[in-house]
Amino acid sequence: MALFDLPLDQLETYLPDVPEPSDFDAYWKASLATAEGCPPLLDVQPETTDLEIVRTWDVTFPGFGGDPIRAWYSRPAGNDAPLPAVVEFVGYGRGRGLPHERLTWVAAGYAHLLMDARGQGDLYGTGGATPDPRATALGGPGVMTRGVLDPADYYYRRLITDAVRAVGAVRALPGVDPTRVAVVGNSQGGGLALAAAGLVPDLAAVMVSAPFLCHLQRAIDITDSAPYGEIVNYLSVHRDAEEAVRRTLSYVDGVSFARRAVAPAHFGAGLRDTVSPPSTVFAAYNHYGAEDRTMHVYSFNHHEGGDAVHTGRQLRWLRSHLAVSA
Numbered sequence: 001m002a003l004f005d006l007p008l009d010q011l012e013t014y015l016p017d018v019p020e021p022s023d024f025d026a027y028w029k030a031s032l033a034t035a036e037g038c039p040p041l042l043d044v045q046p047e048t049t050d051l052e053i054v055r056t057w058d059v060t061f062p063g064f065g066g067d068p069i070r071a072w073y074s075r076p077a078g079n080d081a082p083l084p085a086v087v088e089f090v091g092y093g094r095g096r097g098l099p100h101e102r103l104t105w106v107a108a109g110y111a112h113l114l115m116d117a118r119g120q121g122d123l124y125g126t127g128g129a130t131p132d133p134r135a136t137a138l139g140g141p142g143v144m145t146r147g148v149l150d151p152a153d154y155y156y157r158r159l160i161t162d163a164v165r166a167v168g169a170v171r172a173l174p175g176v177d178p179t180r181v182a183v184v185g186n187s188q189g190g191g192l193a194l195a196a197a198g199l200v201p202d203l204a205a206v207m208v209s210a211p212f213l214c215h216l217q218r219a220i221d222i223t224d225s226a227p228y229g230e231i232v233n234y235l236s237v238h239r240d241a242e243e244a245v246r247r248t249l250s251y252v253d254g255v256s257f258a259r260r261a262v263a264p265a266h267f268g269a270g271l272r273d274t275v276s277p278p279s280t281v282f283a284a285y286n287h288y289g290a291e292d293r294t295m296h297v298y299s300f301n302h303h304e305g306g307d308a309v310h311t312g313r314q315l316r317w318l319r320s321h322l323a324v325s326a
Contacts, residue, residue, distance in 0.1 A: 001272045001302055005222070008271065008297065011282040018215055018255040018283060027151060027251055028199060031064065031161050038062035040165075040172035044073070049099050053077050054106050056099040061169035063118065063162035070116040070129045071166065072099045073173055074106045084180035084204070084322040085111040085170045087196070089163055089189035092144075092212065092227050095121025095128020105184075108315055110322075113170040117188070118159060119143055134158060144230040149244045156213065156252040163192040164199050180204045180322050184314070187276060187303065188212045188227075191254050194284060197265065198257025205321045206261065207314050208284075209268035210305050214254035215280035217246060225274040258284040264292035266317045268310045270301035 006014060021027065043060040056074040063069035075083060086105040090096065096116040105112040119135050120143060121128025135155070137147030147153030163183075171178035182205035185193040190211030197206040212227065220231045231249075235242055250256075265288055269281040278297075285295050296313055298306045306313065 001274055003271060004274065005271070005278045008299070011278055013286070014279055014282045015286045016215065016218070016283050018217070018253060018287070019250065020253065020256040021247070021250050024251060024256055031157050032164060032199065034065040035062050035161065035165055038066045040168045042068055044173070047072070047099055051077075051100055051103075054100075054103060057173075059113070059169065059173070061165055063165050064158040065134065067118065067133055067158075067162075068130070069118060069162050069165070070096060071169065072096055072114045073112070073170070074099065074103070074114075075111045075175055076106060076109060080175055082175055082177040083109065083111040084182070085113065085173075085176045086318075087113045087115065087166050087170050087181065087183045089115055089166075089183070089185035089192035089196075090117050090120075090125075091186055092188040093120055093123025093142075094125040095130070097121075097126040097128075101126065104311060104315075108319075111170070111173070111176050113166060113173070115163065115166045118162060119146075119155070132158065139234070142227060142230045144227040145234045148231070148234065148248050149241060151248045151251045154248050154252065160192060160195040160199070160252060163196045167196055167200050167203070182207065182318060182322060184208075186210055186305075190276075194254040194261070195252070195257045197261035197263055198259070201262060203263040205318055206263045206265040207318065208265070209310055210270060210273055210276040210303050211254055211267075211281055211284060212276050213252055214258075214276070215283035216249040216253050218283070219277060219280045220249075222279075223274045223277055228275075254284045255287050258288045261289045264290055264321050265294075266314060267293065267295040268298070268305045268313075269295065270298045270303060270305040272301060273303045273305070275303040
């Protein structure tokens with residue numbers, strides 16, 4: 001894909017007026033309240049793996065409405081001291097997979113919680129383990145449009161609430177320093193990390209690359225790439241639903257969460273990315289509420305962005321903010 005969005009000099013100053021519903025904060029207060037009264041953890045079971053230097057547990061915690069959400073909790077073997085923790089969120093269509101798949105953060109010395117995505121896991125990877133018992137509203141076939149006609153029914157209301165509850169879950173696990181918790185994600189995972197940053201006021205750090213769910217009104221106007229293409233396809237069939245759909249999307253826009261975020265943040269964007277167009281990423285970055293933020297741009301890359309190069313930059317940046325032992 002050739003360059004298709006704004007040039008970099010305009011992206012760096014791109015600060016669009018992204019309206020949000022007057023009841024945005026009330027909506028999210030009510031959403032998070034669906035899990036009030038639930039314990040932070042429902043179950044923690046040791047998981048047998050063939051890894052010698054990593055220990056893993058199969059964790060279940062209550063998400064939206066108290067629904068059970070699965071996660072892998074991993075940490076360096078032989079170290080029971082309280083560690084800084086990284087909560088990771090997965091990309092669109094992926095589940096938590098197998099416990100040996102994502103070891104970067106554990107290898108760097110962190111405790112690591114990898115949250116499953118309810119009702120996902122069937123597009124790529126090695127699957128998920130968390131159904132979505134509330135996926136009854138019209139919409140589909142993908143979760144991007146599930147319940148999209150009503151903010152109360154929308155899929156991402158549930159998934160974002162799960163992401164916030166994941167932070168509470170990791171803080172309740174043994175061997176975690178609750179004052180040093182970071183969130184990280186790419187694509188959908190980046191959108192969830194941004195949402196968590198806007199809804200959890202005391203995170204230590206936020207790392208997002210190619211974040212999905214940002215500046216949604218522009219995204220569905222300038223790209224047909226999936227998952228935004230699912231909205232386009234849906235509206236091509238449901239021709240009178242545009243107003244309702246745009247209203248629902250306004251409750252989950254990453255720009256609104258970014259405005260409320262106060263934790264230090266590390267961003268990454270590919271300028272040829274049609275999945276998370278660069279102007280939508282910069283909209284969230286430029287609206288981000290903390291002064292301590294940095295952006296890495298990859299001019300010739302698509303949705304993969306900086307890939308392993310960017311991961312290396314994340315590792316160095318996070319070490320400076322969470323002070324994990326070298």
